[in-house]
Amino acid sequence: MTALPSDARDWLDATGFTVKDEALWHAALTHGSMGERQDYERLEFLGDRVLGLSIADWLYAQSDAPEGKLAQRLNAIVSRAMCAQVARGIGLAPHIRISKQASSDGGRDSDNILGDVMEALLGAQFLDNGFEIARDLVRLLWRPALESGAGKSKHPKSALQEWAAGNQRRPPQYELIDRSGPDHAARFTVRVKVHKVGEAQATANSKQEAEKEAAREFMERYG
Numbered sequence: 001m002t003a004l005p006s007d008a009r010d011w012l013d014a015t016g017f018t019v020k021d022e023a024l025w026h027a028a029l030t031h032g033s034m035g036e037r038q039d040y041e042r043l044e045f046l047g048d049r050v051l052g053l054s055i056a057d058w059l060y061a062q063s064d065a066p067e068g069k070l071a072q073r074l075n076a077i078v079s080r081a082m083c084a085q086v087a088r089g090i091g092l093a094p095h096i097r098i099s100k101q102a103s104s105d106g107g108r109d110s111d112n113i114l115g116d117v118m119e120a121l122l123g124a125q126f127l128d129n130g131f132e133i134a135r136d137l138v139r140l141l142w143r144p145a146l147e148s149g150a151g152k153s154k155h156p157k158s159a160l161q162e163w164a165a166g167n168q169r170r171p172p173q174y175e176l177i178d179r180s181g182p183d184h185a186a187r188f189t190v191r192v193k194v195h196k197v198g199e200a201q202a203t204a205n206s207k208q209e210a211e212k213e214a215a216r217e218f219m220e221r222y223g
Helices: 006-015 022-028 041-062 067-077 080-089 100-104 111-129 131-141 143-148 156-166 207-222
Strands: 173-180 187-194 198-204
Touching: 006 022, 022 041, 022 111, 041 067, 041 111, 041 131, 067 156, 067 207, 080 111, 080 143, 111 131, 131 143, 156 187, 156 207, 173 207, 187 207, 198 207
Parallel strands: none
Antiparallel strands: 173 187, 187 198
């Protein structure tokens, strides 16, 4: 059995995690740069789903908003940036087991690494204690984000950008496909695409407005 450092164990307990199988938590805190057989990647995969279901469950219970609005809030709350923000708030960085080189390259303050380890810890919480206990901890740690209204009213282009990032998709691409009418009353048609997801288009009196409406249409269709 791989033992946790005592300071990491104390920190996990104080933060609200319930540690039984120390090897599981040791892996959750271990970055791939350490070259060990077990690191956080598999647990991060699992924790990402635990987080998503926990937040979706909360949003569904708290609101009668339509699916598109729920998805917009979900994507904002489970985003990599939000996971990293939660990680910083609970003081995760010093407890990540990471190589000196990766640490000197800024690994401990990387949104990607902080977010991934945060999700790995949720995966460990789920495996060690079951979904309900993991969900309750998510609600505790993410409460500021849930109560702040994150993702409620976001510019459609920002919402689409976050949705694409949150779903590991390429950034959305906007293309002006038509311009018609006289200069004083021009009409612009813009198409937005997300690779391997789909596309949407909209027409408006300016290119910027057409982009915004195309993003809104995309989110309503696919978000």
